[in-house]
Amino acid sequence: MIVNQWVPAAHRGDAIGDSARTVRAMLRARGLQSDLFAMTIDEDLRGDVREFSDPAARTGDVTIFHFALPSPMTEAFASLRGRRVLQYHNITPAQFFAPYDVGMFRLAALGRSELRTLVGRVDLALGDSDFNRQELEAMGFDPTGVVPIAVNTDRITTAPRRPALEKILSDGLINILFVGRIVPNKRIEDHIRLAEVYKRYVDSYYRFIFVGRYDGVPRYYAQIRALINQYEMLPDRFWFTGSVPDEDLAAFYRWADVYVSLSEHEGFCVPLVEAMAADVPVLAYAAGAVPETLGGAGVLFSPKDLELAAEAMGMLVYDRPVRDAVIAGQRKRLLDFSTERVDAQLWAALAPFGIDTRVGPASPGERE
Structure with missing residues (x-):
């Protein structure tokens, strides 16, 4: 039996693409023929991920389509003869982009509109969280x-050291980490406001580190910089790194004292799992799928009281x-995202298709 996967784009370090490659290893370990197809492929992934234009992309007995943005794949998927499994990774609601970028607003709105065209045209619709599943159901x-993202935590826990970067990070300042795109739903402005409260009431020896692209919504990033200036904060206490290689990302996690999420919309939030894997205590605003992903771990708070958050952050740093x-x-919660448990959830979801498997889950040495 052939079980293929489609992703619009395959980028190294992208959570959806990395998860799809791990799922492919699970499928192959079960004795199935499986390939991953994408429209856009990083150069170093060519030969590992196949072009969507390849006729073999349409030959799957079952095809899993990872949906996170509008693309020509959507209609092609709906017209497949084989069984069709939608894996929904969420789309940020368009209203978050309205004040900053008309193009992003339209893209997000189009994404949800395109998703609706698949209603009644798939055999199974999966969310990578129950939060996403409920949206599909609605x-x-x-x-x-529900089948969660297969998070590749090895890139955080087994990465080589970065002595030059780690020398800077170990200078005595408290490192407060955020990983993700600098976009409006992440509420980076609230991180800046949190820094002001933390400095005033808890500790002035801090550094907020934002790892992720900041060029996607330029007007929003400019607003963040303006807010830092408005509070007359030291610019070097706020690092906006842009995209970084895995070795640098691992170093930022390794030296982080706290991971903070103040986002107001998340469909899963992979960095929460990465932070747990790196033994970084998590402080998070309880929005979207964040409470579900943490599953009782970390420290959640709601409503968004930044004085309370600053106090909690101080406790996570200084109260051993x-x-x-x-x-x-x-650490206990992280076990729920192990490859073995994700594998079990995947097979439970695919069981109605009568897929015959000859061997068990992939062992660590067999995983990609």
């Missing part, structure tokens, strides 16, 4: 289920028993 998809207890809870 649109009219049936049946639905509290910090140790939070990390212990996160």
Whole structure:
């Protein structure tokens, strides 16, 4: 049996593409023929990921389509003869982009509109969280289920050291980390406001580090910079790194004292899992799928009281028993995202298709 996957773009370090490659390893370990097809492929992934124009992309007995943005793949997927499984990774609501970027607003709106065209045209609709599954159900998809992203934590826990970068990060300042795109739903302006409260009431020896692209919504990034100037903060206490290689990302996690998420919309939030894998205590605003992903681990708060958040952040940094207890809870939660458990959820979801498998889950040495 052939079980293929489609992703619009395959980029090294991209959570969706990395997850699809891990799922491909699971499928192959079960004795199935499986390939991954994409419209856009990083040069170093060519030969590993196949071109969507390849006729073999349409030959799957089952095809899993990873949907996160509008693309020509959507209609092609709906017209396949084989069984069709939609894996929905969420689309940021368009209203977050309205004040900053008309193009991004239209893209997000088009994405949700295009998603609706698949209602009644798929055999199974999966969310990578129950938050996403509920959105699919509300649109009219049936049946639905949940299979989480297969997060590649090895790139964080086994990466080589970066001595020059780590020398800077170990200079005595408290490193407060965020990983992700600098876009409006992440509410980076609230991080800046949190820094002001933290400095005023808790500690002035801090550094906020934002790892991720900041050129996607230029007007929004300019607003963040203006807010830093408005508060008359030291610019070197706020690092906006842009995209970084895995070795640098691992170093930022390794030296982070706290991971902070103040986002107001998340469909899963992979960095929460990465932070747990790196033993970085997580402080997060309870929005979207964040409570579900943390599953009782980390420290959640709501409503968005930044004075409370600053106090909690100080406790996670300086109160060793509290910090140790939070990390212990996160280690327990991390087990739920192991390859073995994701593999089990994947096969439970695909069971109705009568897929015959000859061997068990991939062992660590077999994973890609």
